[in-house]
Amino acid sequence: xTRPIKRIVIVGGGSAGWLTAGVIAATYTSGESEEGLRVxxxxxxxxxxxxxxxxTWPSMRxxxxxxxxSETDFLTRCDASFKQGTEFFDWQPGDGTAYTHPxxxxxxxxxxxxxxxxxxxPEQPRFDQTVCAQTTLFEQQQAPKQLxxxxxxxxSNYGYHLxxxxxxxxxxxxxxxxxxxxxVTANVCAITSxxxxxxAALETDRTEPxxxxxFIDCSGTRGLLINEHYQIDFKPLDHFLFNNRAVATQxxxxxxxxxxxxxTLATAQDAGxxxxxxxxxxxxxxxxxxxxxxxxxxxxxxLYQYIEKSLPTEAARRLTTRVIDxxxxxxxxxxxxNCVALGMAAGFIEPLEASALVLVELGAAMxxxxxxxxxxxxxxxxxxxxxxxSYRWARIIDFLKLHYIxxxxxxxxxxxxxxxxxxxxxxxxxxxxxxxxSPWHNDxxxxxxxxxxxxxxxxxYGMGFRPNQxxxxxxxxxxQDKLGVQFFYKAAQEGKRLRQAMPSNRDLLTKIKAHGLKRx
Amino acid sequence: xxxxxxxxxxxxxxxxxMRQHGADYGDNTMxxxxxxxxxxxxxxxxxxxxxxxxxxxxxxxxxxFGFSSEENLFLKGDAWQARSLPxxxxxxxxxxxxxxxxxxxxxxxxxxxxxxxxxxIPLPGGxxxxxxxxxxxxxxxxxxxxxxxxxxxxxxSQQFFAALERExxxxxxxxxxxxxxxxxxxxxxxxxxxxxxxxxAEAMQRLQQAGWITPIYMQLASLSQMTGLxxxxxxxxxxxxxxx
Numbered sequence: 001x002t003r004p005i006k007r008i009v010i011v012g013g014g015s016a017g018w019l020t021a022g023v024i025a026a027t028y029t030s031g032e033s034e035e036g037l038r039v040x041x042x043x044x045x046x047x048x049x050x051x052x053x054x055x056t057w058p059s060m061r062x063x064x065x066x067x068x069x070s071e072t073d074f075l076t077r078c079d080a081s082f083k084q085g086t087e088f089f090d091w092q093p094g095d096g097t098a099y100t101h102p103x104x105x106x107x108x109x110x111x112x113x114x115x116x117x118x119x120x121x122p123e124q125p126r127f128d129q130t131v132c133a134q135t136t137l138f139e140q141q142q143a144p145k146q147l148x149x150x151x152x153x154x155x156s157n158y159g160y161h162l163x164x165x166x167x168x169x170x171x172x173x174x175x176x177x178x179x180x181x182x183x184v185t186a187n188v189c190a191i192t193s194x195x196x197x198x199x200a201a202l203e204t205d206r207t208e209p210x211x212x213x214x215f216i217d218c219s220g221t222r223g224l225l226i227n228e229h230y231q232i233d234f235k236p237l238d239h240f241l242f243n244n245r246a247v248a249t250q251x252x253x254x255x256x257x258x259x260x261x262x263x264t265l266a267t268a269q270d271a272g273x274x275x276x277x278x279x280x281x282x283x284x285x286x287x288x289x290x291x292x293x294x295x296x297x298x299x300x301x302x303l304y305q306y307i308e309k310s311l312p313t314e315a316a317r318r319l320t321t322r323v324i325d326x327x328x329x330x331x332x333x334x335x336x337x338n339c340v341a342l343g344m345a346a347g348f349i350e351p352l353e354a355s356a357l358v359l360v361e362l363g364a365a366m367x368x369x370x371x372x373x374x375x376x377x378x379x380x381x382x383x384x385x386x387x388x389x390s391y392r393w394a395r396i397i398d399f400l401k402l403h404y405i406x407x408x409x410x411x412x413x414x415x416x417x418x419x420x421x422x423x424x425x426x427x428x429x430x431x432x433x434x435x436x437x438s439p440w441h442n443d444x445x446x447x448x449x450x451x452x453x454x455x456x457x458x459x460x461y462g463m464g465f466r467p468n469q470x471x472x473x474x475x476x477x478x479x480q481d482k483l484g485v486q487f488f489y490k491a492a493q494e495g496k497r498l499r500q501a502m503p504s505n506r507d508l509l510t511k512i513k514a515h516g517l518k519r520x
Numbered sequence: 521x522x523x524x525x526x527x528x529x530x531x532x533x534x535x536x537x538m539r540q541h542g543a544d545y546g547d548n549t550m551x552x553x554x555x556x557x558x559x560x561x562x563x564x565x566x567x568x569x570x571x572x573x574x575x576x577x578x579x580x581x582x583x584x585f586g587f588s589s590e591e592n593l594f595l596k597g598d599a600w601q602a603r604s605l606p607x608x609x610x611x612x613x614x615x616x617x618x619x620x621x622x623x624x625x626x627x628x629x630x631x632x633x634x635x636x637x638x639x640x641i642p643l644p645g646g647x648x649x650x651x652x653x654x655x656x657x658x659x660x661x662x663x664x665x666x667x668x669x670x671x672x673x674x675x676x677s678q679q680f681f682a683a684l685e686r687e688x689x690x691x692x693x694x695x696x697x698x699x700x701x702x703x704x705x706x707x708x709x710x711x712x713x714x715x716x717x718x719x720x721a722e723a724m725q726r727l728q729q730a731g732w733i734t735p736i737y738m739q740l741a742s743l744s745q746m747t748g749l750x751x752x753x754x755x756x757x758x759x760x761x762x763x764x
Contacts, residue, residue, distance in 0.1 A: 147577035148707065150692075515576040518685070520692055520709070 002374045005213040006037060009202065011188060011225060012218030013043025015054075015164050016343025016360045018171035020216055022067035023364035025179035028371070037371075040182040040210060041175070042202065047220075054167075054284075055083055055264050055277060055354035056159040058103050061152040063361045069174055071151035072516040075509065077170045079281040080162040081260045082154075082505055084134055084144050086353070089267040092464060093409050099128055099462030100138060100263065101353075103157035105454035106131035107491040108483075115438030115457060116471060117484025127461035131487070133494035141259040141278075143508040146501065151517045155498060159354075161264070161277045161284075184210065191229050198338040198375075199225065213375070216367070217341040221348065226331055226341035235347075236329040240397050240424055241404075242416065243272050243350040246324045247299050248286030251307055251316075260505040266352065267306065270294065271413040274306050275351060280509050288350045293413040296323060334389050335382035338375070340367060347393065352400050353451075359396075362448075363389065388446075395450045398427040402456070405431075406463035434460060436469040522635035526617070529654045536646030537613065538639075539659070541600040546612060546639045548595065550586040553608040555673025556680045556735035563742035565594075565602040567749060570681075570690065570709040570739075579681040579690065579709065581739070584749065587703050593752040607673065611666040613638030632667060683732050687723050689715050697750055699757065711739050 008024060010017050021041045028037040064074055074080060085102035106114045114131045121130070128135045134156045137144065144158035175181035186204035194200040201209040217225040226232050238244055265276035272289030287303040294302075300321055307316040330347025334340060342363045349355060366385060372378040401424060404417035416422065430443070439456035474480070503511075525531075541547050551569075554562055559581070562568055566583035573580055583606050585592040594602050600609075617633045640646065649660045656664070684690050691712035697703040716736065719727075727733055 146574075148572040148574060511575075511577065515578055517577060518572065518579070519688075520690055 002376045003213065004374045005372055005378070007212045008037065008039045008214045008216065009210055009212035010039070010041040010216040010218055011202070012220060012343070012345070013041060013168065013172065013183075014218065014220065014343065015168045015171065015357065016345075017041055017043070017216075017218035018168050018175055019063070019067075019357070019360050020218060020342055020364040020367070021175045021181045022069075022171050022179065023063065023361070024368045024371070025175060025181045026067045027368040030180040038182065039175075039179075040184060040212070042184045042186055042188060042204065042210065044187045045185050046187060054164045054357060055161050055351065057354060057358040057361075058157050058159045059358055059361055060159050063365070065152050066365075067171070067174065068178060069170065070517075070519070072512060074162075074170065075160075076513050078160075078162040078166045079279040080160045080167075081278055081280055081509055082143050082145070082262055083159045083161050083264060083277075084137060084156060084262050086264040086266050087138055088403070088462065089265065091266075091268045091273075091403065091407050091409070099126060099458070100135045101455060101458040101462065102128060102132050102134040102138075102263075103159065104132055104134040105452065106457070106487070107133065107494065108487040109454055112480070112483050112487055113438060113440050114484055114487065115440075115461065116477075117481045117488075118461065119438075119466065120481065128458055131491055133491045133498055136495040136499055137502055138261075138263045140499070141262050141505050142499065142502040143262060143505045144502070145508070146503060147508060147511050147515070147517070149517070150520050155502065161279055163279055163281070188224060191225070196337075199229070213338065214367075214371075214378070215339045217339060217345045218343045220344045221326070223331070223341060223345040225339045226334075226336065226345055230336050230339060232336055232341075233332040234327070234329055235332050236327060237349060237397060238328050240401055240422060241328050241350060242290035242292060242413065243288045244326060244328055245291045245296075245299070246286050246288040246326070246350075247296065247303050247321045248284070248324060249303065249307070249319045249321045251283040251285050251311060251319065253282065254311070257506065260509065262505040264354070268407070268409065269302050269306075270409075270411040271299070272350075273352070274303065276306075278505070280506075280513075288352075290413055291325075293411075293416070330393050333386050334363075335385045338378060340382070340385065346389075349396060349400065352403060353396070355396050355400075355450075358450075359389075359392070362392070391446070392450050394424070394426060398424055398430065399451045399455065399459070401427055402459050403463070406460070406465050430456075434465070435467045436471065438467075522637045524615075524617070524633045525636050527614070527632040527634060527649070529650050533650050533654065534648070535641070536644070536648050537641060537659075538646040540598045541595065542598040543590075543592070543595060544598075544639060547600060547609070548590045548592050550589055550591050551582040551584050552606045553670075554581045554583045554606050555670065556581065556676050556732070557673060558606060559735045559738035559742070561604040562606060563738045563745065565604060565745065566606075566742065567745045568739045568742040569693075571707055572709075578678075579684070580677060581680075584746075586749075587697055587705060587753060593749060593756065607666050607670050611663055611670060613640050614663050614667060616667045616671055630671065632664065679730070680732055680735060683727060683730055684711070684736075687715075687719060687727065688712070689719075689736070691715070695746070697753065699750075699753065710743065711736055713740060716740075 010021050021039055025039045030036050030038060085100055087098060087100045089098050091097065118127055118130055137156065144156040145154040176183050184207055186206045188202045189205050190203040191199055192201040192203060192209060199215045201211040203209045215225055217223060260278040260280060267274045269287060269289065271294035272287060274285065274287045277284040285307060287299050289299050303321065304316050307319065326348050328349050331341055334346050343360050370381050372381045405423055407414050439453040439460065441453055443453050538545055554568055559568055562583050566585065568581055568583055570579050570581050572578065585594050594600050613635045614632055616630045619629055619631050647659045648657055651657055689712050690709050693708055693710045695705040695708060
């Protein structure tokens, strides 16, 4: 039972599989040496990956640097662009309501909670624009950094929009060339079990059986190991978050100099919302909605109407759309025996806060950082892993749901979102708390919480939430308000500076393609 | 910005260029480009640092004259108090421009242009560029020599920095100028001396064969000029010196 963990086998060659391979293989020495770790990735030649344009969190910068990929290579190879947050349109009824959730926290957030001062302002300006400098960069599609900034360093916090198919290709090349990851192209056709119920080896249609000590299931929704082999229970989430279908398309730029949005645009519709992601080569646009509330035809029509705002009707209606069905939810256990599921094999939820890739990054990092030395230690690690990721999923659900329940949109879909039974109890309690005090650092129970309290504030006050109980007066209130006004002023000044200094997303990406960014 | 015209013997036959130094002639600049083959001469006077071009993000070397955008501490009236000047200063207000045909991206040849808005041009009493016969004067020939050298310097720089990047010899430096109102210069880079000491014999040999050892050490040596530059700055802000 104390068999050392020396060979890791990953099943699935999408971005989840290759990201995981990259993070693990970049952490440990490989090769044939006694202590080395062997990483093998099995990819089916017959299954194509689901490649829609995707958004990442700022964490992707650290992940890519950890894997050893240069930012210049990444940006150019994956048609990637800079994402600085999300802008939400029409999430409240009325003409052109909008708010943003920028990646940078409010000015001075480490020492000052802006909520009380903001809520007491005589006219209610927009929360995001008052407390944070970054939002102003969204308006003119400006970048978060200058050409002279080193790789992975920004003037404001940023992640990326990327082409997931090209991303998997780049990761594959890097993993195989630089990190000694063994790439096997074959279909897994049988699983050999050990006497303790572990997976001992995978039999394929074109290789010898592939033995391993730890198996990572990145095979997508099918869940070749976690689902088909271990039949781990699936925990559906569609009673909280109804979206279970998407119609997606790719929208060309009319001119190759067209601006590239520097945030994800999320525009609410009658039964869901439309994502709009600007890559350098095209936009990825899709309508994610609830099939209970809207038919495909209606949804496709909504999508076309949206695209017609930026493309001639004829051209818009000629775009081919793809329907993607998904069951929102996740495995009840992610790590079972010597098998851990990542990516869509572990779970999937609508991309409202781009949680898919970040969950892979977090999962891969935890596997790599806490890699058990032997089989005996593995059960301890897997218990911690399951606890942590169950908690993370719960927080994702709470945070996504928060976007919906504060809306006053009249359509049945939106009303259903406010139904009592559809709101997780943890979120109900949070809302009750926020009625007398604002989200703050003490809402965080873990050091690496998925969403910091800044994110809750952006959505809460962006959606127009106002506490229904007056705050208990504190002795420091005047002092706090004075500090608050100073920070609001600072945010405005910093915004002005950024607007003047930052190039457009398009300009910067074009120059990076021509000249590259420097490592330092 | 500027208004650039291609130098033309007919059109610019009577044009003259002032060759004195001073703030009035556009010398009030805190830095200028410098090329590796100039480092030996320049390091005797100026700190040589590296910075990234704002247009391309590529590294380039500069000689430092001051600590704010229009400050040149080497200027005293119409004298530039140094034994050597960077080519990039000496060639003003001329530059080489690539001429491209309309349908091609590759440069066909180089022509000399000049910035007609440069303060050296509109003033009377300068040196002529062409003789009565329309031939280049000795002055213009000298300028052509500078421009040609700069073009070579540009290519040399690209190879130099490619080598420094390959061997990871560059490091970002923040320079704190200890004045009553302290100044912090950011966005500059230098040779990483520790990294240089730690280089493998093979890497060292590569640098040596390419001829980069001299400019590397010249840049490092030039950093000791920072003290002199700071002293110039202190002397300038000290009222007891203002009568001299």
